[in-house]
Amino acid sequence: MNKSRIAPPLKVLIADPGALFKRSAAEALAEKGFSVDLADSAEETFERVRVFEPNIVFYDLDLPGYDGIEAVTLIAKTRPLKEGYIIACSVHAGAGLAGGVREAGAWDFMRKPIDVESLLDVVQVLKRHIRRPRDLPREAANSSLKVALGRCPRPGCNAPVAAFGLKPGAMVTKDDQFETLHYLKAARKHEFVDYNLLSVTVCPRCYFAWDKTLKLPQNPLPAGPSICRGASAPVLFRIAAEADDTLFTEGRTSAAALIALGLAVENHRASAAGESVEGQGILADLLFKAAAVAHGAGDDRQRDRFLADAEEVCVAMTGLAGCAEVYRAAYQLTAIYVFFARDVDAARTLKAFERLARPEKGRLKPRDSRVLEKYRAAAARLLAQRNRYRRADYFPR
DSSP states (O other): OOOOSSOOOOEEEEEOSOHHHHHHHHHHHHHTTOEEEEESSHHHHHHHHHHHOOSEEEEETTOTTSOHHHHHHHHHHSGGGSSOEEEEEESOOOTTHHHHHHHHTOSEEEESSOOHHHHHHHHHHHHHHHTSOOOOOSSOSSTTEEEEEEEOOSTTTOOEEEEEEEOTTOEEEEEOTTSOEEEEEEOTTOOOOOGGGTSEEEOTTTOOEEETTSOOOSSOSSOSGGGGOOSOHHHHHHHHTTSOTTTTSTTOOHHHHHHHHHHHHHHHHHSGGGGSHHHHHHHHHHHHHHHHHHHHTTOHHHHHHHHHHHHHHHHHHHTSOOOHHHHHHHHHHHHHHHHTTOHHHHHHHHHHHHHHTSOSSSOOOHHHHHHHHHHHHHHHHHHHTGGGSSGGGSOOO
């Protein structure tokens, strides 16, 4: 007999002392197609986990019978929960409680009272993750691409990942005024591919994401494995839940690419690499790339929102001591102001190069001086030819 291709319903165990909450939550989950079981105590929870084998457990830390963190630790170590998710909850939110339950094995912590809609949102996010496509691509169908198989660099994950690389010389490219590459056409016998959609690699297990085209700082502070720490799993899972099934494929859509870039932005902000001036420059580049992808997708509102975020980053950078990354940020800030026809702001930013040319201590190094002059001249050229770089004249879709 052939096995059914319809996936069995996900199982949710609600361990909570409140009878009314459990009944309301169980009814709402059942309406969404989930299988639900209930528990009233820690001991009953342990028993139901072994018998019911839930995918998701909502556990009230104040249930009688065990210390809350101890109970979460025991639940997380049971065989059915090795691949499952524990949502710990409590009316208390003392210092370190959320961190303590996560260290004990919980996926997230929620402060009570919890409304049913919030519970449904969390379960739907986890359902999306559990049902995600599992097969990684082994080779690319597009002649311009190559696939590199590897492991997630995030400490504690090490899941298999597939990164899409662009073969040398496969694309004819051009920089826009923000120094973001646009892929215009295929070269020689290659096929066209917009590599901005594929350059961000996403781990299918923890959603750690990084852009292969942007190199991390050489000497991040602090150094070491912490450079790969990222945003918390609940934050990343919620972002990834908005993606379509092309997130891990060669046929990644613009919508999925924007989700991938959003994951990369959140991970970079939370990493040690993102704390340095070089890291802030990479963050700006991620936002500029997201703006280019949104523009290509015809979403001008989202494009402008990404550019507004990039403006915040560049404004903060131009207040730092002069260096190559700061000079580039001042140029990019000028480009943003020209793009939005904020010419007074653009002129004021151009004058900021004068301050950057006079460091508080010592003199500019020859290399820094050359970089400064390069970007000052480029910013002046942008302002002089500003009508060519307005929003209405941005790269055609």
